[in-house]
Amino acid sequence: MHGTDGSARAGELYTAHGTIPTPIFMPVGTQGTVKALCPEDLTQLGARIILGNTYHLYLRPGDEMIARRGGLHRFMGWDRPILTDSGGFQVFSLSGLRKLTEDGVAFSSHIDGSKHLFTPEKVVSIQRNLGSDIMMVLDECVPYGADYDYTKKSLGLTTRWAARCRAAYPQGSGTQLMFGIGQGGFFKDLRQESIRQLLDIPFDGYALGGLSVGETKPEMMDILYHSAPLLPGEKPRYLMGVGTPLDIVRGIDAGIDMFDCVLPSRNARNGTLFTSHGKVNIKRAEYTEDDATLDPQCTCYTCRNFSRAYLRHLYQAKELLSYRLNTIHNLAYFLRVVTDARQAILDGTFQSFKARFEAVYDT
Amino acid sequence: MHGTDGSARAGELYTAHGTIPTPIFMPVGTQGTVKALCPEDLTQLGARIILGNTYHLYLRPGDEMIARRGGLHRFMGWDRPILTDSGGFQVFSLSGLRKLTEDGVAFSSHIDGSKHLFTPEKVVSIQRNLGSDIMMVLDECVPYGADYDYTKKSLGLTTRWAARCRAAYPQGSGTQLMFGIGQGGFFKDLRQESIRQLLDIPFDGYALGGLSVGETKPEMMDILYHSAPLLPGEKPRYLMGVGTPLDIVRGIDAGIDMFDCVLPSRNARNGTLFTSHGKVNIKRAEYTEDDATLDPQCTCYTCRNFSRAYLRHLYQAKELLSYRLNTIHNLAYFLRVVTDARQAILDGTFQSFKARFEAVYDT
Numbered sequence: 001m002h003g004t005d006g007s008a009r010a011g012e013l014y015t016a017h018g019t020i021p022t023p024i025f026m027p028v029g030t031q032g033t034v035k036a037l038c039p040e041d042l043t044q045l046g047a048r049i050i051l052g053n054t055y056h057l058y059l060r061p062g063d064e065m066i067a068r069r070g071g072l073h074r075f076m077g078w079d080r081p082i083l084t085d086s087g088g089f090q091v092f093s094l095s096g097l098r099k100l101t102e103d104g105v106a107f108s109s110h111i112d113g114s115k116h117l118f119t120p121e122k123v124v125s126i127q128r129n130l131g132s133d134i135m136m137v138l139d140e141c142v143p144y145g146a147d148y149d150y151t152k153k154s155l156g157l158t159t160r161w162a163a164r165c166r167a168a169y170p171q172g173s174g175t176q177l178m179f180g181i182g183q184g185g186f187f188k189d190l191r192q193e194s195i196r197q198l199l200d201i202p203f204d205g206y207a208l209g210g211l212s213v214g215e216t217k218p219e220m221m222d223i224l225y226h227s228a229p230l231l232p233g234e235k236p237r238y239l240m241g242v243g244t245p246l247d248i249v250r251g252i253d254a255g256i257d258m259f260d261c262v263l264p265s266r267n268a269r270n271g272t273l274f275t276s277h278g279k280v281n282i283k284r285a286e287y288t289e290d291d292a293t294l295d296p297q298c299t300c301y302t303c304r305n306f307s308r309a310y311l312r313h314l315y316q317a318k319e320l321l322s323y324r325l326n327t328i329h330n331l332a333y334f335l336r337v338v339t340d341a342r343q344a345i346l347d348g349t350f351q352s353f354k355a356r357f358e359a360v361y362d363t
Numbered sequence: 364m365h366g367t368d369g370s371a372r373a374g375e376l377y378t379a380h381g382t383i384p385t386p387i388f389m390p391v392g393t394q395g396t397v398k399a400l401c402p403e404d405l406t407q408l409g410a411r412i413i414l415g416n417t418y419h420l421y422l423r424p425g426d427e428m429i430a431r432r433g434g435l436h437r438f439m440g441w442d443r444p445i446l447t448d449s450g451g452f453q454v455f456s457l458s459g460l461r462k463l464t465e466d467g468v469a470f471s472s473h474i475d476g477s478k479h480l481f482t483p484e485k486v487v488s489i490q491r492n493l494g495s496d497i498m499m500v501l502d503e504c505v506p507y508g509a510d511y512d513y514t515k516k517s518l519g520l521t522t523r524w525a526a527r528c529r530a531a532y533p534q535g536s537g538t539q540l541m542f543g544i545g546q547g548g549f550f551k552d553l554r555q556e557s558i559r560q561l562l563d564i565p566f567d568g569y570a571l572g573g574l575s576v577g578e579t580k581p582e583m584m585d586i587l588y589h590s591a592p593l594l595p596g597e598k599p600r601y602l603m604g605v606g607t608p609l610d611i612v613r614g615i616d617a618g619i620d621m622f623d624c625v626l627p628s629r630n631a632r633n634g635t636l637f638t639s640h641g642k643v644n645i646k647r648a649e650y651t652e653d654d655a656t657l658d659p660q661c662t663c664y665t666c667r668n669f670s671r672a673y674l675r676h677l678y679q680a681k682e683l684l685s686y687r688l689n690t691i692h693n694l695a696y697f698l699r700v701v702t703d704a705r706q707a708i709l710d711g712t713f714q715s716f717k718a719r720f721e722a723v724y725d726t
Contacts, residue, residue, distance in 0.1 A: 032676060036683040040664070061676040065652060069672060077668045289428060301403070305440045309432060313395060313424040320399040323683050 005350035007229065007255040010342045013205075013236050015049070015081040015133035016175040017073065022236065022257035023345075025248065025338045026051045026083060027331050028265060031060070032076045034331075035265050036323040039078045045300070045328065046335050049081040049133070051260045054126050055090035059109050059116075063129035071131030083260070084132035086123045086165075086181075089141050089209075089241070100140065102157065120164035124178075128169065132176060136207065136240075137165040139181040144214035151185035152193075158183045159197040166201050177204035179238060182227060185210060186219055191227045205236035208256075212242045217363055221250060228254040245274055245337050246361040249354050252341050264334045268326035271315045274333045278360050280308070282326070287312040300332035301325075368713035370592065370618040373705045376568075376599050378412070378444040378496035379538035380436065385599065385620035388611065388701045389414045389446060390694050391628060394423065395439045397694075398628050399686040402441045408663070408691065409698050412444040412496070414623045417489050418453035422472050422479075426492035434494030446623070447495035449486045449528075449544075452504050452572075452604070463503065465520065483527035487541075491532065495539060499570065499603075500528035502544040507577035514548035515556075521546045522560040529564050540567035542601060545590060548573060549582055554590045568599035571619075575605045580726055584613060591617040608637055608700050609724040612717050615704050627697045631689035634678045637696045641723050643671070645689070650675040663695035664688075 003010045013020040027034045027042065030053045034042060042050065052072055057063060069075040072082055088105065091098055095107040104119030120138045127135040139158040142151050162180045169178060180203040184190035198206060208227050211220050224239070228251070231237045238258035239251045248259050264274065273280045275295035280287075282294075290308040302311070302325040314322035337357075344353035366373045376383045390397045390405065393416045397405060405413065415435055420426060432438040435445055451468065454461055458470035467482030483501045490498040502521040505514050525543050532541060543566040547553035561569060571590050574583050587602065591614070594600045601621035602614045611622050627637065636643045638658035643650075645657075653671040665674070665688040677685035700720075707716035 031680045031682055032673070033682050033684040036687070038664070038684060038687065039668070060680060061651070061672075065672075068652060069654060069670070075670075075673055075676075077673070288424070289431060291432060301401070305402070307432070307438075309424075309428075310395070310438055310440070313438075317394045317423055319394055319396050320683060320686050321396040321401060324399070324401065324687070 003346045005345040005348050006253065008252050008341070008345045008350045009255060009257060010345040011236075011257060013257070015177065017079060017081040017133050018048075020048045020081060021342060023252045023338045023341055024048055024258050025334045026258065026260040027334075028053070028260055028262045029076070030262075031056045032066075032072065034327075035269070036320075036327045037331075039076065041328060042078070043080070045331050046339070047080070047331065049083060050078065052082050052084045052130060052132060053087070053090060054084050054123060054130065055087035055094070057130060058087060058126050059111055063126040067129035067131070071129075073131060081133040082130075083134040084127045084130050084136065085240075086136045086138040087118055087126070088123070088138050091118060092141050092143075102160070104138070104161075105140075120161040121168045124165050124168040128174075128176065134177045134179060134205070135165075135169070136179050137162040137181055139183055139209055141210050141213065142183055142185045144186075146185050148187055148190070151183075151187055151190050155183045155190055155194040155197070158194065162198060162203075163201050166203065171202045171204070179203055179205040179207050179236075181207045181209040181240065182231070183210045184227075186215060186223055188223070188226050191223060192230055195227065195230045199232065203235070205238060205258075206231040207238035207240050209240045211239065212247070220247070224251060224256075225254045228256055231255075244361065244363060245334065246357050246363060248334070248337055249341060249357045252338070252345075253350070253354055259338070264330035265327050268330040269323050271322075271326065273326060274330055276360070282308065282311050282315050284312075294329060295333070298329065298332060298336075300329050302329040302332075366709045368708040368711050369616065371615050371704070371708045371713045372618060372620060373708040374599075374620060376620070378540065380442060380444040380496050381411075383411045383444060384705060386615045386701045386704055387411055387621050388697045389621065389623040390697075391416070391623055391625045392439070392441075393625075394419045395429075395435065397690075398632070399683075399690045400694075402439065404691060405441070406443070408695050409702070410443070410694065412446060413441065415445050415447045415493060415495060416450070416453060417447050417486060417493065418450035418457070420493060421450060421489050422474055426489040430492035430494070434492075436494060444496040445493075446497040447490045447493050447499065448603075449499045449501040450481055450489070451486070451501050454481060455504050455506075465523070467501070467524075468503075483524040484531045487528050487531040491537075491539065497540045497542060497568070498528075498532070499542050500525040500544055502546055502572055504573050504576065505546055505548045507549075509548050511550055511553070514546075514550055514553050518546045518553055518557040518560070521557065525561060525566075526564050529566065534565045534567070542566055542568040542570050542599075544570045544572040544603065545594070546573045547590075549578060549586055551586070551589050554586060555593055558590065558593045562595065566598070568601060568621075569594040570601035570603050572603045574602065575610070583610070587614060587619075588617045591619055594618075607724065607726055608697065609720050609726060611697070611700055612704060612720045615701070615708075616713070616717055622701070627693035628690050631693040632686050634685075634689065636689060637693055639723070645671065645674050645678050647675075657692060658696070661692065661695060661699075663692050665692040665695075
């Protein structure tokens with residue numbers, strides 16, 4: 001740990017493809033590409049690690065095919081670290097007919113309806129084929145609104161699956177790291193219980209799953225601030241699938257080190273851009289003749305070269321360049337949030353840094 | 364003129380935004396962007412001049428709006444030369460209900476059905492607002508199959524419109540160049556007559572229009588080789604909207620200096636890629652596990668970094684990066700064709716250069 005400011009932590013994460021400063025934001029590269037960007041763009045943006053989706057890559061082009069290409073890094077031309085999720089979340093959110101048993105989760109592909117089974121051992125095998133730097137265990141992401149009994153039963157299954165994942169790839173058996181995932185829904189004692197059970201298994205890091213699934217912000221923050229301190233302090237802590245710039249700053253405040261979210265890239269494609277003055281919906285008529293830079297405090301390629309008027313035109317004309325320039329900017333913004341947060345922690349000014357975000361964003 | 368080899372010419376074209384070596388290929392930037400690429404990409408590809416479409420930019424975002432932004436160069440962040448067409452071709456190919464009179468052509472927008480009128484004076488005014496380096500005159504692109512009488516009558520109108528365009532912007536009245544366009548369909552005497560009439564008007568360059576409109580290759584080549592030598596030798600000669608790599612090489616052989624075509628970028632988005640060994644349809648199953656570079660003789664970003672297997676995966680997954688990487692490669696290929704052709708002309712080896720293309724491509 002390089003420094004702390006309250007619960008906020010500035011550290012480093014060591015992986016087979018290099019050391020990553022934390023806190024860190026991981027752009028999402030669902031299908032072997034961060035949508036609209038090439039690896040050179042990501043490097044220029046300062047991305048230090050990206051996320052790959054096991055569910056998608058398993059279905060297409062297939063993890064074994066990627067293994068024959070030398071792994072995901074080589075296949076997609078990215079030589080910095082990659083974290084892969086377990087695929088569980090996509091099975092629950094994207095795939096058709098699914099059936100959960102002690103053994104694993106059976107599902108049908110959202111692409112062609114074909115039948116598949118993810119077991120803990122299978123998702124480890126897939127992630128070994130992908131050759132990611134950090135593997136995630138298979139878990140059940142409990143839907144928002146699940147009751148206490150269901151959630152309690154589910155977290156037991158998540159723990160048993162976590163143990164089977166670890167057994168399929170014991171600590172120290174290779175260069176890939178493996179993180180456990182705490183569940184427990186929106187019940188504080190179950191969150192505590194889930195993490196307590198996980199701590200019996202030797203993982204290289206610990207994540208919080210099952211947040212940003214439909215709950216209100218106060219509910220999310222309540223669980224976040226309750227659970228983050230329960231994760232071991234000497235290991236990286238990862239808040240999965242979260243979130244807005246303010247969510248991330250609050251996550252850092254709660255002691256989280258790692259974040260991923262499709263929000264910056266997906267919103268970019270929908271024309272919603274994050275700036276130091278808040279969100280800009282670039283399709284709005286008010287930007288038609290706006291010659292200003294999107295965000296005067298941003299130094300990304302988009303802000304250095306183009307006006308809001310041009311970005312609006314590209315969006316209105318549905319030009320491919322719109323997706324690219326907007327994605328570049330939003331990812332630059334999210335990456336700067338965590339970089340600036342790290343500096344604020346080291347400077348001991350994190351609380352005023354956080355207050356700035358609370359002044360700009362209300363969610 | 365730096366050199367000739369038979370009728371093929373290696374020269375230079377002087378514009379307000381710099382000097383261009385010829386022969387040259389102009390990537391098409393329809394709506395203020397070469398689809399999927401940013402200006403930095405084009406510069407890295409070695410593009411020296413791009414084409415902007417008057418019809419599209421007039422309708423959206425509007426030429427007056429672009430003028431208020433300081434012109435098209437500044438609006439889109441491109442500081443090298445731009446040629447704009449007159450919009451006539453798109454009126455005939457894209458717009459709805461149109462009516463041709465001596466005055467001009469009335470049409471309805473393909474975007475919202477609104478009514479518009481392009482006169483020679485209007486398209487010059489639009490192109491002045493856009494601030495292109497080279498303006499094209501309004502012409503009627505006679506459809507393939509038009510009979511002799513219609514074509515003869517039409518070329519007279521095209522000449523009168525050309526004279527009105529020139530009168531609206533007399534030679535030397537500004538830094539923008541203006542090119543005339545010869546028509547005449549597929550009748551050699553009418554091609555000759557059209558060019559003869561145009562030569563009475565002082566233009567900075569001369570183009571052949573109305574080719575690649577549905578005719579067979581032999582028909583196109585017959586008219587091309589007949590007409591190109593009729594264009595004045597001391598001025599740039601431009602073959603509009605053509606064509607395949609072999610078309611371009613043959614155009615150069617006929618004495619043409621400038622080319623534009625949507626083919627490389629449109630085909631890129633459809634997965635058809637041009638290589639030194641011919642066309643590659645990247646969606647074919649045979650490339651699923653092909654670790655080779657798309658074109659081993661190419662040094663573009665795509666070929667330096669990615670395999671055919673990865674390009675096929677991106678195409679199959681409909682990833683935005685597919686459009687970008689494919690476009691980069693195809694434009695690199697087309698730009699190399701003209702660069703290599705120029706060198707071959709200077710080396711006096713153009714005929715063997717041309718023979719190589721005839722061996723690889725049959726059309």
